[in-house]
Amino acid sequence: MKLPSAKLPMKQRILETADRLFYGRGIRAVGVDTVAAEIGISKRTLYNHFPSKDALVLAYLERRLQPLPDSDRPPLEQILGTFDRLGRSFGTAEFRGCAFVNAVAELGEESAAVRDLAIEFKEARRLWFRGLLDRLGIADPDGLATQLALLVDGAIAAFLVRRDPAMALAAKDAAMALLAQAGARQAPADR
Template identity: 35%
Template sequence: MAHPPSSAVTGTRQRLLQATEQLIYAGGIHATGMDLIVKTSGVARKSVYQHFPNKEALVAAALQARDERWMQWFIGATSAAVSPRARLLSLFDALRDWFASDGFRGCAFLNAAGEVGDDSSPIVAVSREHKARLLAYVRELTRAAALPEPDEAALQLLVLIDGAIAVALVSRDPAIADSAQRAAARLLLFPPHP
């Protein structure tokens, strides 16, 4: 039986993942060198390579950690609504809050996939996995709301979500989420909630 990792190993890995995620989200993958990751994390370069074979694997792992944390936040932020239809519209309330937060730089997964561009990269694979998880969650909501063609409605909502994220990034206007919410209400043929 394998022994659980020691807290020092877990702590080192966590520091690497956190520093890498913050740096690539703020400045991009290519602009973030290993020297900066080592300096920011406080982890020796040799230790980095004991945990990850290369920068690409480190970035992919950092994005996986972000996916888990972001999905937990998003699901939690949209779970308080009283009805399935209200939960669907609350997707955009959560986005508005995120757009208004300090350090918002768009979707880390779209940014990473666009920057890397190589379909065989593990970074692109993690980005696809994130979008699949997000779509699955939205599909769960469209089915709970008993929408006609819930799978198609979920795809359309994902387009609105990612479109709102992209426009908010460029415009720096959190109210873009409100416009996307109104579009979603029209798409779903029910009025937006107050």
């Protein structure tokens, strides 16, 4: 149990702990008392930094909206590498699915803001795929990007239930088949 250093700014400490608990156990399953107790601060202090639990939940999800890797490796390698990274995530004990999908499934219609963040996250990844497919000169980069994103989401959902890391490999195999069918070649970056 790695606790955030007491030296860090309070807001950051709260966010890190909220992330660990909300993601690991679920948003509704974790109360603000639990978050505060886990850091060793009073509930009052937590509420001095976030006006409500809803605000804390949104901040937790916003923190997970990180920019995607901007590598200079070949596009095909980057695309397939996504599934390898996914497989490595499956191997960690902390992995518990997609934080955004889980939040939407848990909160449903109750929070439009949560859903907007989830859409933003999903669309960012889809566009990341599409940018790489563009460089590969694929015929329908938009459609294929959606399909690749579908495979990622499917692998995550399937793993969440089955806990079988092979789901990442199955998704990668499917991605390779789709890419091959679309005419992706090995080193197509510049020609």
